[in-house]
Amino acid sequence: MTAFIGGLLHPLLVSAHVMAVLALALLLGQQAPGRRRQALFVYVAAVIAGLGAIALAVVPVLAGEALLMLALLCGGLVALARPVPELLGWVLAGGTGAALALDSPPAALSLSEANVTLVGTAVGAALLLAVLAESAARLRRNWQRIGARILGSWIAASAVLVLALRLVR
């Protein structure tokens, strides 16, 4: 049970994960409900695929950097507040899900514990985006939409700085 809870809370405890999911959620909140649900489905599928790869002992490379890059893109698109093409929405959702999963290797002692942790991470990551995206979709007042755009620009700014820091230093 502890391993499951640990996995469940993992996306909430890593600031880069929270930031990337929040940026994606704000972006999906700006889209039509149908597109939002499709992107959420793609995201969940990508999370499961990514965690499956971790379970198969795939060693991720630059997953954290990819997540920051996706946070930058999503945050920038939120700031622009323009409708996103369907395919781009899928790519961003799938990419974020996969990068988040690949950046979440469990530090478990046994294989069964590790698998339970991965299941917890999948549930936590899916719930986090679902809750945030549906909340973002309810930001209908003008000032709320403006606030979302400003938040998107902040996320993009933070992501680009950290990305540069990681790649340069």
Next chain:
Amino acid sequence: MQVDLSLYAGKGNIGYAAVMMRAIFSIILILLLLVSPALAHSGSMTGGFVGGLAHPAFGPDHVAAMVAVGLWGAFLGAPAIYTLPVVFPLVMAFGGVVGIVGLPLPGVEVGIAASAAVLGLMVALAAKPPLWITAVIVGAFAIFHGHAHGAELPPGADALAYSAGFVIATGALHLAGIGFGLLARWPAGRVAVRAAGGAIAFAGLMFLGRLA
């Protein structure tokens, strides 16, 4: 206690505004002159969210410029009121990357001090250029602010929290400026906002003078 209201008598909002303007101008000026701009962008910073949050707040030249961005945005109204706080962090991040990469940018401290002087002056003069010109002016100065922050961004695990902290602090300073700038809806408030802009411009000139 008897209060002498003769100062306001017959002058309506203008008399009140003049008093308000003088008071606000004096308070801001005293606060800004009590601190040294040299504190803003020198020395090493501790990592983490709190370190990032505190960094802009303890740089008076940065504070003055950020508040001026908010004031100007509020003064110009929609869409500048939300465009400027969106443009600034994005361009600031670009300047930050330039700083992190190590590309030299001449006159960073002068640019930061000048940003307070110019942006404050724009508010004081109630300048209303087209939105794109406003965005270019604000964005140009954002590069200097970003470069200074980027060059000081600490390496390590706390970098994300640190950068998020100072981006949020910058945004909060914009919001403070916007909050005060919304007073411009009323005649007396308009004078007060312009006075605040004048005080920031004056402080910016003082910062520039100390750098010379």
